[in-house]
Amino acid sequence: MSSAADQQDTAKTAPCIKILTLFPDMVRTVLETSIPGRAERQGQVRYEVVDIREFSVDKHRTVDDTAYGGGAGMIMMAKPVVEAVESVRQNNDATVILTTPQGETFDEALTLELLEDLQLKGEIILICGHYKGIDERAIELVVNREVSIGDYVLSGGELPALVVADALVRRIEGVLHNEDSANNDSFTTVRGGGLDCQWYTKPPEFRGLTVPDVLLSGHHGKIAQWRDEQAKERTEVRRPDLRQTEETDDKSRKR
Numbered sequence: 673m674s675s676a677a678d679q680q681d682t683a684k685t686a687p688c689i690k691i692l693t694l695f696p697d698m699v700r701t702v703l704e705t706s707i708p709g710r711a712e713r714q715g716q717v718r719y720e721v722v723d724i725r726e727f728s729v730d731k732h733r734t735v736d737d738t739a740y741g742g743g744a745g746m747i748m749m750a751k752p753v754v755e756a757v758e759s760v761r762q763n764n765d766a767t768v769i770l771t772t773p774q775g776e777t778f779d780e781a782l783t784l785e786l787l788e789d790l791q792l793k794g795e796i797i798l799i800c801g802h803y804k805g806i807d808e809r810a811i812e813l814v815v816n817r818e819v820s821i822g823d824y825v826l827s828g829g830e831l832p833a834l835v836v837a838d839a840l841v842r843r844i845e846g847v848l849h850n851e852d853s854a855n856n857d858s859f860t861t862v863r864g865g866g867l868d869c870q871w872y873t874k875p876p877e878f879r880g881l882t883v884p885d886v887l888l889s890g891h892h893g894k895i896a897q898w899r900d901e902q903a904k905e906r907t908e909v910r911r912p913d914l915r916q917t918e919e920t921d922d923k924s925r926k927r
């Protein structure tokens with residue numbers, strides 16, 4: 673059991689996820705909740721939420737302006753975004769991610785890559801865009817990765833940044849307890865990159881629907897085999913694109 677002093681030291685050295693946003697309260701509320709909140713309280717991760725308006729160009733806290741060349745929609749100015757990044761970046765090699773529908777798609781592989789990056793460099797910076805997006809020069813100056821959470825357009829980058837933060841935090845070793853373990857969730861190597869199986873809890877019968885007998889048998893080997901088969905069948909039916917050959921399955925298990 674670690675002492676209070678040990679826990680404080682761990683908290684100071686825990687990797688830090690830094691989110692730059694125009695809506696700090698929205699971001700903080702989510703980060704304080706559920707597993708991301710618990711991880712911070714346990715000292716396994718730290719968060720820094722930066723209000724981009726703190727770096728605005730005037731007393732009205734302006735951070736956006738009209739587009740050169742005309743057109744509908746405002747653009748976030750380069751100065752506040754660049755200065756906000758510079759104010760929080762401690763490691764010059766830190767990965768600075770712009771959330772944008774034009775970025776690489778966020779998935780399991782990218783989650784693990786960014787998690788390794790966060791642990792290696794001690795920080796990761798996420799910029800939430802708004803309006804039509806941010807001045808391209810800010811991207812050239814401080815962004816080294818662009819990430820999309822899917823082919824649709826949201827009003828702002830807060831939800832995408834929180835999606836990335838949540839996905840990373842739950843994969844930090846020790847964050848998840850047994851009851852919410854990520855080991856055999858969809859896309860993990862245990863599932864061969866495929867989908868998870870279906871799950872049931874008490875009671876054994878609900879509105880005439882019963883739990884499969886095997887799950888009540890107490891036979892751990894048979895239960896594991898059934899879950900594995902169900903997961904494979906689901907993957908085949910719902911996401912055949914995730915199907916892996918035995919060979920690639922073996923390789924990914926060894927990783």
Ligand SMILES: C[S@@+](CC[C@H](N)C(=O)[O-])C[C@H]1O[C@@H](n2cnc3c(N)ncnc32)[C@H](O)[C@@H]1O
Pocket residue numbers: 770771772773774799800801802803804805806819820821822823824825826827828829830832
């Ligand atoms: C209205 S969007 C801008 C869309 C941009 N003009 C385009 O069409 O590519 C405003 C902000 O929301 C965020 N955003 C919207 N959809 C996103 C997605 N699918 N993935 C990641 N970020 C997204 C980005 O930060 C973006 O700067």
